[in-house]
Amino acid sequence: MNMYFTEVFDPADLNSSGTRSFNVVLDKQTIASDITPVFGNATEIRMTNLTASSGSNLYLTATSSSTLPPSIFGMELFVIGTTPLTNGSNTKDESGLASLQNRFPVLQEWSGDPCLPAAYPWDWVNCTTDATPRVIALLLKGYGLSGKLPDFSSLDAIQSIDMSNNNITGPIPNFLNSSTNLTYLNLANNNFTGLIPLWLYQKNNLKFNISGNQYLCNSTSCMPEYSPTTVGDAMGQWLAGVIGGVLSTLIAAAILYGVRQWKLSSKRNRPSGTDAGQPNEEEESATPQTLVQNGTNNNKLEDKMSKIITDKGVDRAVQTEIDHEFDVQPSTTTTT
Incomplete structure (x- = not known):
């Protein structure tokens, strides 16, 4: 006293x-x-x-x-009460909360024991009422948190985490998977990136909300941390490549079909001789000038086909096949 x-x-x-x-x-x-x-x-x-x-x-x-x-x-006047004295909050919990405070300065406004006195814990934590209290909930909805989450896995008694409506970036950390007591996780309306962890779906007792994170994906082809502009550009380039490849294939197929039809038509319209192995009259009357002219026409047709192939970007293997279908040798001009 x-x-x-x-x-x-x-x-x-x-x-x-x-x-x-x-x-x-x-x-x-x-x-x-x-x-x-x-x-x-x-x-x-x-x-x-x-x-x-x-x-x-x-x-x-x-x-x-x-x-x-x-x-x-x-x-x-001081009296000894009936409530047992406590040693303070668990040191592992204090370490985990310190990691959050070091990463997010807005949380540094709170100091002292996070759980004691029991009637006045920190605003953004819930604790047990044990002699050595444990942190069981993080209530950080709309606290203006910005940046990647630090490792606070030492909060191993945590049961509920609400970090929605902030600006948290980076991937959803896998250390949350080690929180065996975690039953509620709300990360909605942030800017998390990357692949959605499979363990979120594998924890049968976990209720989670990750909506409102436009950069998250559930495919192995997910590419993290793309802005909407970059994603749009990449998708446009991919579509352009696919469409270009399909058009090139169709053009090549059309050219091959046309060449074969032209060759078959030429064979059907060619007159045959009266005896096997004998040239017909048209062939007998052919002069060197006519042969040179025919060769020149074939060369012109081949040049046109080659130009189409070059302009459309058809594969070299297709061009070789077309040349084989023509089976036309370049003409040789003879000087008399």
């Missing part, structure tokens, strides 16, 4: 006989005697090892020499 006294009157204003002096009596037992407060100063009397009850009486009694009554300005 602490008691505080002071003298309110200046001794110069008091008569020579004016004095203040008293004793402190607890249940007829004097526990402090001849207390004389000093003007302008505080006098503290500390008393320990006292035994009292709800029926005890405390008195201030003037001494025989005092001309002024006793006065007191303050008292503190």
Whole structure:
């Protein structure tokens, strides 16, 4: 028990006989005697090892020499309660919370024990009421968190995490999978990227919400941390490549078909001789000039086909096949 006294009157204003002096009596037992407060100063009397009850009486009694009554300005009374004393929050939980505070400065406004006093924990945590309390929930919805999540796996008693409506980036951390007590995870409306972890679907007792994260994907072809513009450009280039390849194949097929039809038509329209192995009249009457002209026409047709192939970007193997179908040798000009 602490008691505080002071003298309110200046001794110069008091008569020579004016004095203040008293004793402190607890249940007829004097526990402090001849207390004389000093003007302008505080006098503290500390008393320990006292035994009292709800029926005890405390008195201030003037001494025989005092001309002024006793006065007191303050008292503190300490009692041992029935609630067991605690050693504070679990050190592993304190380490995990410190990781979050180091990464997100907005959380550094909170200090001291995160779970104690039990009636006044930090605003964004829930704790058990054990002698050594454990953090079981993180309540960080809309706290303005920005950046990647640090490793807070030391919070191994965590059951519920709500970090929705922030600007958290990076992949969903796999260390959350090691939280065996985790039953609720809300990461909605953030900017997480990358592949959605399979363990989210494999935990039967876990309820989770990852909606509103436009850069997450559930395919092995997922490419993390793309902006919408980059994703659109990449998709456009891919579609252009596919369409271009299909068109090139169709053009090549059409050219091959046309060449074969032209060759078959030429064979059907060619007149045959009267005897096997004998040239027909048209062939007998062919002059060197006619042969050169026919060769030139074939070369022109081949050149046109080659130009089409070059312009359309048809594969070299297809061009070789077309040349084989023509089976036309370049003409040779003979000077007579």
